[in-house]
Amino acid sequence: MITILLADDQALLRSTFRMLIDSADDMTVVAEAADGEEAARLALLHRPDLVLMDIRMPVLDGVEATRRICSAPGPTGTRVLILTTFETDEHVARALEAGAGGFLGKDVTPEGLLAAIRTVVGGEALLSPSATRALIDRFLSGPGHIGKLPAGPLAALTDREREITALAAHGLSNQEIAERLVVSPLTVRTHIHRAMTKARARDRAQLVVLAYQQGLVRVPRD
Template identity: 70%
Template sequence: MTIRVLLADDQALLRGTFRLLIDSCADMEVVGEAANGQEAVDLARTHRPDIVLMDIRMPGTDGLAATATICDDPGLAGTRVLVLTMFETDEYVAKALRVGASGFLGKYVTTDALLAGIRTVAAGEALLSPAATRALITRFLTA
């Protein structure tokens, strides 16, 4: 089975790099690229990917709003969102999980960890980076 991935990031260079990495795997393919959240929603509805690799901060509709729309759409029930961001704050982690994201990774991850994360989320599992886990624990303990 090939994992179909939609890339959503406002930086074209990063999208291109992610495309090269993902398309180099025999079990994955990139089916589209979005530069903002609304494009991600539109392309998800068109291509029905298994995974949307979603940045949070993008112009117009941000990644959190796009994640909420994708996760609330019954037609996209088979699509999971893996957030990939520079901002692993407790607020972003909690919001992403509340709106339906299946995973949360920082952009500093290794290529192997990113690919493993995509496979993990595509298999129906949840995934949090160590920094995201720490942020949630800190938030929980101070609440």
């Protein structure tokens, strides 16, 4: 059962999300927070599998709450999925740097949200199309480094690891990569894990950011 903490300052939205999530057989809401500080506190208390986090909240915003959750001592295992109407390059970059594993707009469909939760809890990075565009725009407009990353962190990757990392950066899931390369999803997952270890990436989301930063993924310029 996937356990979820809802963090949004609007009670009506939390209620809507709770009804949707609790309707799924494999998910349940364990707590709700109305501000970022409460979200960080409840995340450490309940240790949910995932926090569904809004960005703009009182007391402490969602990005800083994400940073507290993801930097907490000890292996919490809690993932953060940002759900917001503000998909700008600044918000996307800060959220990923803080440790978020996914970023979705609030125009996502109910089915899309449930699928996104499963994706992020499963360890894969997830960015909505508009969030991906915001991230790409950031790297097209300048260096836009996210976090303190080692120099040339992708240099140690094998050709296969670089290929799979690039496909992941283009938004493909493990299953989609496996189908394209005619290998098993387990093989893809192994290569992703090895790439993360060699690059000293915190998670798959940071590995995707590295792929853009280091030029592994070439972004077409208009």
